[in-house]
Amino acid sequence: MITMPAGVTPADAGFGDIVWNILGQTYTLKQESEDSMAWHAVFPDGTFVPPHIHPTQDEFIYVLSGRYDLWLDGRNFVANTGDLVRMPKGLAHGIFNKSGATATSLFWVAPTRSLKGLFERIHNVPDPAEVVRIAAEHDVNFLPPPA
DSSP: OOOOOOSOOOTTSOGGGOEEEETTEEEEEEEEOSSOEEEEEEEOTTOEEEEEEOTTOEEEEEEEESEEEEEETTEEEEEETTOEEEEOTTOOEEEEOOSSSOEEEEEEEESOTTHHHHHHHHTTOOOHHHHHHHHHTTTOEEOOOOO
């Protein structure tokens, strides 16, 4: 069991100095325990997370700057600075930055499950197909591309 220590993760640092590069996005770990995990995300314009499902985790995004276009359970949404995105477990969702500028946010999931292990494995993996394959081993299921 991972117990969350009390304290402050500085704005310019990762919890345990952990930073991942995942398909052009930068994820800086901010908190980790068995019950939840949080990371600061930087999405350069044109980057995205394709539609996928977390069958056992609720996921949230608090938008710090910029805008995200979202696909949630077959519907399109837009999240702007200050908005909170709620993605319940089992709900298909995709996250896209089509804004023309970098977007930043705080993501978190509850419970953590094996998401940290997934991020460790796909850090600096350049092939999206390989990321999808590895994700399936960590209970994150990407949807096939639209026909």
